[in-house]
Amino acid sequence: MSSTFGSFSVARLGIYAAQKGLDVTGNNITNINTKGYTRQRLDQVSLISTASDKYFSTYKTRVGQGVLTTGVSQLRDPGMDLLYRSAQADVGSASAKLDGLEQIASILDEVGKGDGVQDDGVILSQMNDLRDLINQAVTNGIDGYNSLIRGSADSLCILFNKYAGKLEELQKSYEEELDQSVTEVNTILKNIQELNVSIRNADIRGDDALELRDQRNLLLDELSEYMKIDVKYSEEDVGAGLMVEKLTVTLSNDPPHNHTLIDGEYGAQIGTDLNDSGYPINLYALRDLDGVKKDPNATDPVELLDNDLYGSLQSIRELLTEEGEFSNAADMANDPDALVKRGIPYYRQALDLLAREFATQMNALNNVPAGTNIPGAGNLFSQGSNTDDADNITAANISVSKSWANDTVSMIATKDPNASTGDNSNLAAFLDLFTKKHDFSPKDLVADAEGATYTGSFEDMLLRIQSTLAEDQMTTGKVLNNYAVTANEVYTSRDSISGVDLNDEATNLMVYQKAYTAACRLMTTLNDALDALLAM
Amino acid sequence: MVRITTNGMLFNYRYNLGGVTNSLNNSITKVMTQRNFNTYASDPAAATRAFRVHSSLNAVNAQYSNNKTVLSKFETAWSTIDGVLNDLTNKLGSVPALEGLDGTKWDDLDTQGQILRAGAEAMVQSMNGKYDQKYIFAGSDSDVPPFAIDDAGDITYRGVKVDKNLDDEYKDADGNPMLDEDGNPMTNAQVLKKWAEDDPVFVDIGLGFELDANGKVIESTAFDSSISGIDIMGYGVDEDGDPKNLASIMLRLADIFESYDAEKSDPWNGQYEEACRLVNKFNQSREEMIDAYAELDAEALFLNKNETQLEDTFDALNTERSSIEDIDPADAILELSWAQICYNSALQVGANVIPQSLMDYLQ
Numbered sequence: 001m002s003s004t005f006g007s008f009s010v011a012r013l014g015i016y017a018a019q020k021g022l023d024v025t026g027n028n029i030t031n032i033n034t035k036g037y038t039r040q041r042l043d044q045v046s047l048i049s050t051a052s053d054k055y056f057s058t059y060k061t062r063v064g065q066g067v068l069t070t071g072v073s074q075l076r077d078p079g080m081d082l083l084y085r086s087a088q089a090d091v092g093s094a095s096a097k098l099d100g101l102e103q104i105a106s107i108l109d110e111v112g113k114g115d116g117v118q119d120d121g122v123i124l125s126q127m128n129d130l131r132d133l134i135n136q137a138v139t140n141g142i143d144g145y146n147s148l149i150r151g152s153a154d155s156l157c158i159l160f161n162k163y164a165g166k167l168e169e170l171q172k173s174y175e176e177e178l179d180q181s182v183t184e185v186n187t188i189l190k191n192i193q194e195l196n197v198s199i200r201n202a203d204i205r206g207d208d209a210l211e212l213r214d215q216r217n218l219l220l221d222e223l224s225e226y227m228k229i230d231v232k233y234s235e236e237d238v239g240a241g242l243m244v245e246k247l248t249v250t251l252s253n254d255p256p257h258n259h260t261l262i263d264g265e266y267g268a269q270i271g272t273d274l275n276d277s278g279y280p281i282n283l284y285a286l287r288d289l290d291g292v293k294k295d296p297n298a299t300d301p302v303e304l305l306d307n308d309l310y311g312s313l314q315s316i317r318e319l320l321t322e323e324g325e326f327s328n329a330a331d332m333a334n335d336p337d338a339l340v341k342r343g344i345p346y347y348r349q350a351l352d353l354l355a356r357e358f359a360t361q362m363n364a365l366n367n368v369p370a371g372t373n374i375p376g377a378g379n380l381f382s383q384g385s386n387t388d389d390a391d392n393i394t395a396a397n398i399s400v401s402k403s404w405a406n407d408t409v410s411m412i413a414t415k416d417p418n419a420s421t422g423d424n425s426n427l428a429a430f431l432d433l434f435t436k437k438h439d440f441s442p443k444d445l446v447a448d449a450e451g452a453t454y455t456g457s458f459e460d461m462l463l464r465i466q467s468t469l470a471e472d473q474m475t476t477g478k479v480l481n482n483y484a485v486t487a488n489e490v491y492t493s494r495d496s497i498s499g500v501d502l503n504d505e506a507t508n509l510m511v512y513q514k515a516y517t518a519a520c521r522l523m524t525t526l527n528d529a530l531d532a533l534l535a536m
Numbered sequence: 537m538v539r540i541t542t543n544g545m546l547f548n549y550r551y552n553l554g555g556v557t558n559s560l561n562n563s564i565t566k567v568m569t570q571r572n573f574n575t576y577a578s579d580p581a582a583a584t585r586a587f588r589v590h591s592s593l594n595a596v597n598a599q600y601s602n603n604k605t606v607l608s609k610f611e612t613a614w615s616t617i618d619g620v621l622n623d624l625t626n627k628l629g630s631v632p633a634l635e636g637l638d639g640t641k642w643d644d645l646d647t648q649g650q651i652l653r654a655g656a657e658a659m660v661q662s663m664n665g666k667y668d669q670k671y672i673f674a675g676s677d678s679d680v681p682p683f684a685i686d687d688a689g690d691i692t693y694r695g696v697k698v699d700k701n702l703d704d705e706y707k708d709a710d711g712n713p714m715l716d717e718d719g720n721p722m723t724n725a726q727v728l729k730k731w732a733e734d735d736p737v738f739v740d741i742g743l744g745f746e747l748d749a750n751g752k753v754i755e756s757t758a759f760d761s762s763i764s765g766i767d768i769m770g771y772g773v774d775e776d777g778d779p780k781n782l783a784s785i786m787l788r789l790a791d792i793f794e795s796y797d798a799e800k801s802d803p804w805n806g807q808y809e810e811a812c813r814l815v816n817k818f819n820q821s822r823e824e825m826i827d828a829y830a831e832l833d834a835e836a837l838f839l840n841k842n843e844t845q846l847e848d849t850f851d852a853l854n855t856e857r858s859s860i861e862d863i864d865p866a867d868a869i870l871e872l873s874w875a876q877i878c879y880n881s882a883l884q885v886g887a888n889v890i891p892q893s894l895m896d897y898l899q
Contacts, residue, residue, distance in 0.1 A: 032542065105577065109577075110576075110587075111574065111583050112574050112575070118590065119571070120591070120593075121587055124590070124591065125594075128590070128591050128595070129594075131594075131598075132594055132597065132598035135595070135598040135740050136601060136602065138602075138739055138740060139605050139739040139740070140605060140668070140670075141669075141679075143669075418712060419676075420675065420678075421679035421680055422675070422678030422737055424738070425753070428738055428747065428753050428758075431740060431745065436746075459591055463587055463588070466583075466584075467583070470576035470577040470583065471577075471580050474580065484551075488547070488548065488551055492544045495544040496540060496544055497539075499541035499543050500541060500543070501539065501540075501542055502894060502895050503542075504539075506895050506898055509898070
């Protein structure tokens with residue numbers, strides 16, 4: 001038998017639940033644009049006052065005593081999170097790589113660039129100019145053409161220097177970007193660690209901490225773009241049988257190393273060494289917020305290997321370190337694909353190799369054995385404008401030699417001191433240099449390089465550098481597109497579960513509003529009924 | 537997926553709108569730059585081919601200019617020899633020679649002799665003609681005048697007498713001998729033969745221009761622009777010991793005429809037969825010079841044809857370049873119109889369709 005005023009509490013509970021429902025719906029609606037917000041639902045259970053008595057009478061009817069709100073829960077699917085983070089790592093990796101390649105292309109790509117009349121490239125056009133001037137000198141003799149040829153050669157050297165300089169700047173700016181990324185990752189890790197502590201405390205208190213969990217998920221999403229991670233939730237016993245949730249984040253790409261980034265309230269940090277040409281990423285030991293190590297015997301730091309990371313951080317590293325054909329045996333032991341991965345160092349060295357081979361061939365034609373009397377013989381290209389030394393020429397330092405600049409050396413028409421005055425056999429050899437095929441061997445630049453030799457003319461080599469870059473760009477672009485589409489699909493799927501939909505919330509508004517009205521109506525009905533009783 | 541949230545819909549809309557905008561941007565860029573591709577990555581194969589075509593175009597330009605230069609040189613050579621054959625050998629050669637032999641005019645032999653001598657000198661001067669700072673008939677030694685009459689009155693070509701001391705060892709200006717392929721010093725005769733037949737100056741007029749493994753130009757891939765004066769005028773002596781060089785013959789005849797002394801018992805000094813023989817040889821030599829001159833003509837004709845050929849090659853390359861690089865305006869504008877339609881439709885969708893939700897209908 002229910003008490004006289006017991007029914008009022010049923011109505012009151014009904015009003016309370018409807019009001020709570022409206023609150024939750026209002027929270028959802030106002031948070032529709034909050035990044036990472038998971039929609040919330042009011043949990044209600046029906047209230048029963050007693051379970052069973054020993055002396056149960058069959059004449060008694062038991063009715064529930066209303067509704068109780070037991071809490072608010074989030075609608076989120078952890079499986080979708082997993083898929084999304086995996087897709088994000090792919091997108092991060094391809095996107096960072098494509099960005100880098102596009103930056104390199106902005107320096108090296110010559111399509112559409114030229115003197116405006118003919119879009120025939122920049123370095124390519126200058127080489128053609130040099131070749132054509134030499135061709136005319138073959139027909140008309142070297143007098144009068146030597147200074148024109150020297151001018152053209154000077155422009156070519158300046159272009160080489162410019163490209164090399166820009167690539168070096170690009171390398172530096174990517175070093176800074178790597179540094180920046182590492183700092184950002186560290187900030188994220190620290191924030192996750194702090195959130196873990198807060199959530200743990202909230203769990204112990206009995207608070208749901210839904211918003212904190214949302215923030216943590218958001219940070220995990222951000223982290224997954226930088227590196228591929230595994231997220232595990234486990235239960236931790238904090239004493240007296242109370243279990244709270246513990247979050248563990250590990251690097252996903254490296255069995256059996258199991259590098260842990262976050263373990264409950266312990267977090268790690270990463271670091272990089274910009275002075276080391278391999279730009280290694282180091283993982284420091286797990287520490288709590290006060291800096292005390294979780295395991296005093298843990299190695300600190302651990303250097304992560306090339307295949308341990310996958311994501312935008314690794315892509316930036318690869319841009320900074322991959323040498324393609326210039327890799328040596330040690331590089332290949334680390335990564336069997338080293339010969340086909342090409343980053344900024346590859347392009348710098350390829351350009352250097354071209355400049356070196358060009359200068360070597362040209363100088364060889366202009367030098368005669370000691371004792372032969374040919375006026376004007378000597379090095380045409382050197383490693384600086386104040387010297388004639390032609391050792392270790394690179395694209396950054398190739399220059400018209402000092403002697404050529406001050407006319408002590410000129411392009412020689414013949415190597416035979418007894419030849420007649422119109423003999424142009426050496427000039428013919430110079431002309432032939434531009435059409436004949438040379439061996440570009442990576443070992444000429446880097447003594448222990450493992451890559452294959454490329455045989456082709458100077459123009460072929462230049463085009464090869466550009467087309468390798470272009471094909472890499474094209475492929476990466478397509479791959480990125482695929483990954484992006486997948487990531488978008490996963491995002492939309494995830495959002496379909498955990499996102500706020502205005503139509504849904506509008507319906508809920510109506511429902512709770514009606515429930516509220518109904519509960520109020522119940523209240524007034526009960527009131528009237530009681531009035532009728534009391535009026536007797 | 538059963539449930540699409542408002543944000544989910546907007547997220548996808550934004551991504552797809554980005555794609556449509558990108559497409560529109562590409563079409564606009566194509567029309568503005570008139571190029572089929574604006575980066576290497578958008579079409580690597582076409583870009584590589586286009587650059588190679590550009591390189592060939594530049595090379596053909598240089599070859600065309602070379603062709604013109606060489607053609608002009610040959611044309612100048614041809615007109616010089618034309619002058620030599622028509623004026624000099626006639627008025628200053630055949631005429632006085634024949635008059636000299638005419639028995640009725642033997643008192644005038646000195647004059648004839650002088651005319652002959654002057655004629656020979658004029659011929660040597662003509663053959664020392666220049667084209668653009670270089671001596672035309674000097675073979676490969678184009679900075680030095682090829683012909684001269686030395687103090688002994690002999691014609692020399694590049695310092696070597698063309699019909700005397702032929703078996704002596706050749707010594708150049710510094711006194712060094714010239715060695716043949718076996719390393720033996722060459723005689724004057726061998727050197728002259730080499731200068732007449734094997735003294736090339738190769739130029740690139742678009743025939744391929746390649747060097748062999750020893751660094752020598754492959755003859756079939758280049759054009760030999762050197763013209764050897766002695767090949768045209770003649771050199772050496774024949775079986776009778778008479779000079780073959782036209783000017784040499786004239787000088788020898790002049791010597792004989794001038795030595796005629798009517799007061800002597802043998803006025804001709806026994807050289808009358810030689811004089812008659814020389815007159816015949818003169819005509820023979822003149823015939824050979826005409827042959828050489830016709831050869832020059834043939835080379836000039838070849839160069840003319842080559843010029844046309846180079847023009848055709850240039851046009852063909854340019855057409856190819858255009859087909860790779862340039863857009864077809866009609867296609868490009870059609871593409872642009874379509875991209876604009878797609879873009880406008882996407883904007884319509886965004887403006888009209890997406891923002892509706894139940895909220896708008898609640899009272």
